[in-house]
Amino acid sequence: MQYLQQSLRTFCISLVLLIVLATGIGLILGWTEAAGAVAAVSQAPIEVQIHLGNSANELKFEPNSLEFAVGQRYRLVLDNPSGQKHYFTSKDFADNLWTQKVEAAGVEVKGAVHELELKPGAEAEWFFVPMKPGTYELYCSIAGHAEAGMVGQITVEST
Numbered sequence: 001m002q003y004l005q006q007s008l009r010t011f012c013i014s015l016v017l018l019i020v021l022a023t024g025i026g027l028i029l030g031w032t033e034a035a036g037a038v039a040a041v042s043q044a045p046i047e048v049q050i051h052l053g054n055s056a057n058e059l060k061f062e063p064n065s066l067e068f069a070v071g072q073r074y075r076l077v078l079d080n081p082s083g084q085k086h087y088f089t090s091k092d093f094a095d096n097l098w099t100q101k102v103e104a105a106g107v108e109v110k111g112a113v114h115e116l117e118l119k120p121g122a123e124a125e126w127f128f129v130p131m132k133p134g135t136y137e138l139y140c141s142i143a144g145h146a147e148a149g150m151v152g153q154i155t156v157e158s159t
């Protein structure tokens, strides 16, 4: 009986230690990710440009492939030189980055961004820090545009 109590006690202590340890690791990982984003805000952003459509009204992104690195701050300048509206849609990419802000037409929007819509002639600047490496699909979510070739690829490299 005493042996059983002793084992039970040891088991409980081990369990508590395990939970404390797991919580600690989780906190450190979460803190590291947040600290990475905060540190990146003081970096000068790397400017990357992408055009949604073109003046000939072709349904494509120019360029149709973008590359980023984890932990680096970017300023993605999007414009729409075409005569119809387009979307920059890449949900998994957007979910795996930290958005500092989006600036467009004198307005600054802070917080998470999932998709950007650009009307003809519009321009927007998206400041963000990629958090996870991966390959992500980019497309325009207007009916028929992706099917006509308005797709691209976004690659995020680890550093």
Ligand SMILES: [Cu+2]
Residues within 6 Å of the ligand: 059, 085, 086, 087, 140, 141, 142, 145, 150
């Ligand atoms: Cu489109």
